[in-house]
Amino acid sequence: MIIITFAPNMIVLKNITKQFHQKNREITALSDVSLTVPKGKIYGVIGASGAGKSTLIRCVNLLERPTSGEVIVDGLNLIDLSPAALAKERRQIGMIFQHFNLLSSRTVSENIAFPLELDKVPKEQIQKRVAELLALVGLEDKGKDYPANLSGGQKQRVAIARTLASNPKVLLCDEATSALDPATTKSILTLLKDINKRLNITILLITHEMDVVKSICDEVAVISAGKLIEQGTVSEIFAHPKAELTREFIASSLKINIPETYMERLSPTLTADKKPLLKLEFTGQSVDDPVLSEVSRLFNLNNNIIYAQIEYAGGVKFGAMVIEVSGAQQDSLKAIAYYEEKQIKVEVLGYV
Ligand SMILES: Nc1ncnc2c1ncn2[C@@H]1O[C@H](COP(=O)(O)OP(=O)(O)OP(=O)(O)O)[C@@H](O)[C@H]1O
Numbered sequence: 288m289i290i291i292t293f294a295p296n297m298i299v300l301k302n303i304t305k306q307f308h309q310k311n312r313e314i315t316a317l318s319d320v321s322l323t324v325p326k327g328k329i330y331g332v333i334g335a336s337g338a339g340k341s342t343l344i345r346c347v348n349l350l351e352r353p354t355s356g357e358v359i360v361d362g363l364n365l366i367d368l369s370p371a372a373l374a375k376e377r378r379q380i381g382m383i384f385q386h387f388n389l390l391s392s393r394t395v396s397e398n399i400a401f402p403l404e405l406d407k408v409p410k411e412q413i414q415k416r417v418a419e420l421l422a423l424v425g426l427e428d429k430g431k432d433y434p435a436n437l438s439g440g441q442k443q444r445v446a447i448a449r450t451l452a453s454n455p456k457v458l459l460c461d462e463a464t465s466a467l468d469p470a471t472t473k474s475i476l477t478l479l480k481d482i483n484k485r486l487n488i489t490i491l492l493i494t495h496e497m498d499v500v501k502s503i504c505d506e507v508a509v510i511s512a513g514k515l516i517e518q519g520t521v522s523e524i525f526a527h528p529k530a531e532l533t534r535e536f537i538a539s540s541l542k543i544n545i546p547e548t549y550m551e552r553l554s555p556t557l558t559a560d561k562k563p564l565l566k567l568e569f570t571g572q573s574v575d576d577p578v579l580s581e582v583s584r585l586f587n588l589n590n591n592i593i594y595a596q597i598e599y600a601g602g603v604k605f606g607a608m609v610i611e612v613s614g615a616q617q618d619s620l621k622a623i624a625y626y627e628e629k630q631i632k633v634e635v636l637g638y639v
Contacts, residue, residue, distance in 0.1 A: 294362035297457055297489035298324040298347060303356035305342050305513075316342040317353070318513040324506070329483050329490040331500040331521075333536055334510035340493035343510065344459050347491060348380045349373060361456060378406075381450035381488075385462040387442040389434040389449075396421070396430040399448045406453065420448040424478060440471035447478065451486070458482070460492035464499060476502045497540035501525075501600040509533050521601030526571035534632065538568055541596050541607045545636070549593060549611075553637040561638035563612050563619050564593070568632040570605045578629055579610070582622045588614035611639060 305317040316339045324330040334340045345351040346358060349365055358365045365376060389398050396417050403413045421427050424444040434442055443463060450458060460479065464472040480503045483490050494500065500507045500521060508518035509532055517530045528534045543566065545553075554561060579590045590610045597606035612619050626633045 294359075295325060296323050296359075297326045297328075297361055298322075298330075298491060299357070299359040300343075300346070301357040301359070303343070303346055303353045303358070305339075305346060305351060306354045316513055317346070320356070320510075320513070320515050322508055322515060322518060324489055324491055326489055327483070327487050328505040329480070329492070329503050331504035331507045332491070332493045332510055333495065333497060333500055333507060334493075335495060338510045339513040340495075340510060341461060342513075344382075344461050344491060344493045347457075347459055348377050348382065378402075378453050379455050380457045380459060381453065381455035382459040382461065383443065383446045383450055383463045385465045387434070387439075387446045389442055389445055391434050393433075394430065395426060395432050395434070395437070395445050398434065398445055399452055401449060402452045416452060417448075420451055423451065423482075424448045438471070439467050440475060443467065443471075443475050444478065447475075447482070451482065451488075456488060458488050458490045460490060462493060462495070465495070472499070473502070479503060497536040500536075501540055501598070505601070509536065522603045523601075525600045525605050526603045528570060534568070534570075537570065537605060538607065541568075541598065541605075543596065543607055543609060544594055545609055546593065549639055552639045554639070555637050557616070557638045564636045564639050565610050565612060565623070565626075566634040566636050567608045567610065567626060568605075568634075569597075569607065571603065571630070575604070576629060578626065578631065582625055585625065586614065586618040586622045588612055588618055588622055609636065 300320060300322050303317050303320040307314045307316055320343060332340055332343060342351055346353050349358065360376065360380060363376060365373060368376060390401065393401065399417045399420050400413050403416060421430055424447055426441060426444050429437065429441065434445065464475050467475060476499065479490060482488055504521050506520050507524050508515045509530060511532050517524065517533050524533060525537060528537055549564065553564065582588060583590055590612055593609040593611055595606065595608040597604055612622065623633050
């Protein structure tokens, strides 16, 4: 009897620790990291430079072998596999990189054909598949071009097509949009989402930009100094961030613009003729509370909105606002305490 077990999760990392030995130094790049990527989802890992993101993603296909822990892909523990069995499994785990890694001496079509040639697929079949993949990534007319004549976004499309040639079930994206401008980043992220939906490919990506997470991820983990400090669905994390670093990443995806006229007048000290300029950061429920009018009523203050931005991620709203507050100083302090009570992060930017 054949027992077929259905694994609901595509990637399970269990207690991964990775240490590097350098001369007489030991570097712990990952420390007891566990995460689960459900099938068909897009999972983002965000962290600052040196946090361990690249090491983490390279552990999934064992480009880096963890010092300890388990790497389970589609129900199979890769750590236990023989080199031949691992090579076979790796073909189902595609990877794309920040700098594309295309072969410069091969045309676009020849780059995409490369993994199929290695797999000894017959020539006519390769031609057909390459044409399909060129169409899928929107490069029908570029097959005969060389990578040097393509834009960064087009190069990444070629890299994606080449990776998809082997019909992977998982796509690992190592800072895949970090070398691209914002408009091109957007188009590549749209393509990744499309591939995820159309081909049901599970995607694990690493990034240092919350905008990437916000645009396409279903779930996210925050990594700092080799440890996962927070993880959850994008809506949970944006609604109720717990760690300060998570809040900082969320705030970094908001581009607060304070008008020049205010910046020129902004002073770090309060004098009789000046009013506080506050930055308020809203997440979760606080974004829906009518706090400005409450504060105005309760503490007899006038709030002048200088700048406001409300965004959506994973179906929840979050945002930030800059307000100029007029009223008695002790009432402004009471208002700040009130905002904090309502889980709104307040920063006094200065006085204008
Ligand atoms: N092969 C290696 N040998 C020694 N130390 C390494 C090696 N690879 C990574 N490290 C160290 O492990 C830590 C994590 O590095 P990693 O490249 O995973 O971080 P990262 O979050 O991807 O950073 P970045 O965004 O700058 O690429 C760093 O301290 C790094 O110096």
